Amino acid sequence: MGISCCKQVKVNTEGITRLIADGDKSILWIKGEKIGSGSFGTVYRAIDIETANYFAVKCISLKNNKLNSSKLIKLIQKEVDILKVLEHSNIIKYYQTDLDIENHEINIITEYASKGNLQSFVSEFKPLSNKILQKFIKEILNALSYMHNKGVIHRDLKCANILISEDSSIKLSDFGLSKIIESTLITSEIAGSLNWMAPEIFSREFEANENAEDITEIKKYKGYSFPSDIWSLGCTVIEMITGSPPWTDTCKTMKEVLKSIMTQNNFPNIPTCSLDLKDFISKCFIRNPQNRPSADELLNHPFLNENSSSAVTATVL
Known part of the structure; x- marks a missing residue:
């Protein structure tokens, strides 16, 4: 109904x-x-x-x-x-x-999540320890694994759209941009928040439109599928460490952010953190979506092992 x-x-x-x-x-x-x-x-x-x-x-x-x-x-x-x-x-x-x-x-x-969203939590308590990051990232991945197996892409994963319940568990929210697709398909529309968007959403046609004043003028793109949520997760982890969206340390305008996303072999800066966490984020940023690990694969990453180091140092932007 x-x-x-x-x-x-x-x-x-x-x-x-x-x-x-x-x-x-x-x-x-x-x-x-x-x-x-x-x-x-x-x-x-x-x-x-x-x-x-x-x-x-x-x-x-x-x-x-x-x-x-x-x-x-x-x-x-x-x-x-x-x-x-x-x-x-x-x-x-x-x-x-x-x-x-x-x-x-x-x-x-x-459902009501009494501790608010992750963006506010990070703003108050950054930098988060590895133990908290382990817990939060694992719970986000559990949700993404479940969603992706149901054929659902979130398409707007970021700290503002992640809530924290009374028992401190993570709750993914705001599914206004989400979409149900077949596992082998992509959805050919631009949706989401630019700083967290994966490069495959746009095509190389951006170079022919580099004088565009607004990203809405960029009309050609490739599309979204499940790996796009994984790129957004890497961006979200950077936000969880620094309290700022990715690209904001190097880009001053939306146009600059878009150009950075579209530049081959270009990635958001990864802040100072443990080697395991840096490797985890790097895997989220594999530019070819076909080679990017799935949520299920990332759940087995060494960083999420209980014995990973318990402290993290971050460069706060």
Whole structure:
């Protein structure tokens, strides 16, 4: 059942009538404080009015949006469809989708991760020790392995889209740009955040367009597949060590970042860290996606061995 096939069950909470659009629990909830922003929407903390349990609610307005309502609803439908097929301890859990008739909003209700996102965590506590990096990277890889085996590419992996639960476990979130594909195929569209994007997404045609003022002018590309998430993981690990996105130490503009990504034999700078960790990141940055290790292969990397060194020194940018 999708958000276009409503159950026609009306509920009234705090004077607002909602139509339950999808989900078996029919949670009645009250929205609380803003806790972040996601693809196309704003995220709030909410409580179940019957149990007082916390949830996260992504509120997506159908008014004053850059996209028309029909296209926006299709994008929301895609995100919900992906969330519904993912059941893993390191992926944020989906509960239901509601239509707020009075406020012209669609609300996606998911699991609440009380410790916020990894970007804020790193900003407060960088540089992280190898033990914490081992734990977080292993849990991210467990989620990616599960997703990839389900045919799902995340396409926007970065610290801002990784949450931390009350028990300090990692939860991948924000699947607004994710896509389900066959294992042998690629998806031919540009999506994601530039600093974390893999080189195979674009083609060498960039050189013919190097005077373009904006990356949206770059029209030709190769595409995304599962190895693209692995490149993004390497970028995310750099972010976890330094607190800054890759390429920001050498590039001042988006155009410079794009050109750096497209330059053969060019890689983001790897900060000072243990040899095992440096090797792990280097393997994520193998430029030929066919030679890049899978999530399952990286789970066997020596860095994730319990006996790897327990301290890391990082150059903070």
